[in-house]
Amino acid sequence: MRLWNLTYEPLDRACRYYRKKVAIIDGDRQLTYSELGEFTNRVANGLIALGVRPGEVIGMLMPNCLEFIPTQHGLWKAGAVMVQMPARASAGDQIHFLNSADATTLIYHAEFDDVVEQLRKQCPAVRRYIRLAPTATPSADIDYAAAFDAQSAQAPRVPVRPEDLASIAFTSGSTGAPKAVRNSHESTVHMHIPAGSEIGDVRAGEVFALGAPLTHFAQIFVLPTFLKGGTVVMLHGLDVDLIFDAVERYRVTATALVPTVLYMMLAHPRRNSVDLSSLRTIVYAGSPMAPDRLREAVTAFGQVFSQTYAGTEPTFMTCLTKEDHDISNPATAHRLGSAGRAMSHVTLSVQDEQDNILASGEIGEICSRQAGQMVGYVDSTRDHETIRDGWVHTGDIGYIDDDGYVFIVDRKKDMVVTGGFNVFPRQIEDVLLQHPAVAQCAVIGVPDEKWGEAVKAIVVQAATQSATADELIALVKEHKGSVWAPKTVKFVDSLPLTTTGKIDKKNLKAPYWADQDRLVH
Structure with a gap:
């Protein structure tokens, strides 16, 4: 059987190509590419030694930290399926995530000890708890270092097919209960590499600071950065001073943020004194920015912005490029109110309530079709609500103009x-x-x-x-x-x-x- 995995093979390639370069920085800790590859293999072998079998579901409750990426890719190498568990979610949501996905294992950071105590009582299927602690502290759970540090650094021979399940993600739940979404290895790699490269404009030697959680959209910039021999800088939280300090200390060239943080940066007293000259890309996503605020941001930080429009089910659909953020051109200024145009691997349409495709300029529901979209819901009986004739229906109301720019009027459920x-x-x-x-x-x-x-x-x-x-x-x-x-x-x-x-x-x-x-x- 051919041993091939679309998700982790690119990481292996980067680890071969750039062995001595620094791949990850987390404060005073760092990993070279060679060390990253070996760490990933030890995690995979450690999970196999613990009895994890291909197709088993593993929850990851971890902040942005050095261990996140090798843990994620290690469980994929073991053939396991990752449950994305946003660090800021409530204990009730975390219980919902684990139970909805039928997770058997939880890998968690010690900073979530209090949350995990609540999970134990209400997640009966979880039989392994693996605890990552910065220092040795007493715990009845499996110690992360003890489970993985002494394992072989050679890649395990676990065949994983492109169509096999890679992750279970959850919708934001901003308008209803979070729904569990299935992604295959094939859909995941299409989500991460083409989308991350195009949105992030990733170049050789990029230094990408990840402030937005890796359980959110920031993760799509990891593999593109690695494939260019760049460095990922882990930021613990979205504190503006932390972001400013990281840019100055590591000469960060790119970062990804939510608009809320950009508003905080604009109002911050250090805005005019901090050295941001190395920063050439700021990706914003998660919610729209008002055009007037966007103009203010471009004036303050330069024409360095890139926007993406995405959803859990359709994943990443559009890009409003840096060139589109030219506030000096009156003829194109209206584009600041758009979400950009469909990326090269995405087809978009606007459809009416009978699923008919509408002409440009007509308002309806925005729909997407691409290789990176979800496979379906964990509750497959709900698939037809969102996927029809290959189109993922986003629930967003908007239109596409004659030049292909997507304008979102609002969420269908927010109307x-x-x-x-x-x-x-x-x-x-x-x-x-x-x-x-x-x-x-x-x-x-x-x-x-x-x-x-x-x-x-x-x-x-x-x-x-x-x-x-x-x-x-x-x-x-x-x-x-x-x-x-x-x-x-x-x-x-x-x-x-x-x-x-x-x-x-x-x-x-x-x-x-x-x-x-x-x-x-």
Whole structure:
């Protein structure tokens, strides 16, 4: 049988090509490519020695750290399937992830000891707990170092086919319960290498700082960076000072962030004093950026931005390139409001409610078709809800213009129906973010006896500015009309976020719809 695996073979190749170069930096720790390859093989052999069989499901509850990548690729070499477990998720969500995926093993970092104690009681199928601790501390669980350090550094001979399952990921759950999504090794490599290379504009010797969690979109830049002989710098969290320090210390050339962090960078007192001259690529994803804020970011940091539009089921679909972020060209300035164009390996369409493909400029549901898309849900009875005739239906409403740029109007489930009119919250949010006093905002629909749903804006004010509710309502009315104007505005200190950094609208809506028979979307 041919021993070939689309997911880990590129890593093996990079480890052969760039043996002595530094592959991973984590604070004062680092791995060369040669060490990375051997570490990965020891993890694979250690899992096999523990009795893990091909097809078994392993949860990984780990922060961005040096061990993450060799653990991930090691379990793939052992033929196992990885469950992606966002570090910021609640214990309840982690229980849902493990149980939905039928995981038999959990590899976790000691910083999650308290969470894992809750998991033990409610995850009966998990029979192995492997604990990674920075220092030796007493534990009844299998010690990570003891399990892997003494294993053979030779690659195990486990045949893994391209169509075999590689991972189980979960939707963000921002509008409903997270759904378990299956990805094969073939779909995973198409997701990581073509998409990561194109979005990240990865070049030889890249120094890519990963601040966004590796359980989120940041992971797609790992293999492209390795294949170019670059270095991955692990950042523990999304602290702006940490990002600035890393860029200066390691001469970071690229990073990937969520818009929330970019807003924090723009407001940070060190913004004008930190040396960011080495940084030539900033990828942002996870949620859209208002065009006015994007112009501000380009003015502050330069034309270094790249955007991608993605979802758990369709994976990465578009790229708004650095060239598209040219704010000096009035003829193309409107493109800042887009999500970019379909990447080279992706086909996009906009479809109506009968799944008919619409003409350019017509508004409907955005659909995607590519080799990197999900295989299906763990609950296969739900596949037809999302995959029809090969198209993955994203649940996003938008249109594609004559030049191929994708404009997202809003999430289908976020749409507010008020007085019989369809209102899209994102368009209201873009207007509100034009006001200098609005640092962040979210628009939702709340129950209303007269209108069915009423538009409500929830606003975080900037530290040095303020605005009244009437002022913000008038701003929206001026730009969009009275139907779109919020009926009420609530000022808050912060907005809840999902584990992927998106504003958690399900959480925001919950108090208003708790006593209703149904949640109107």
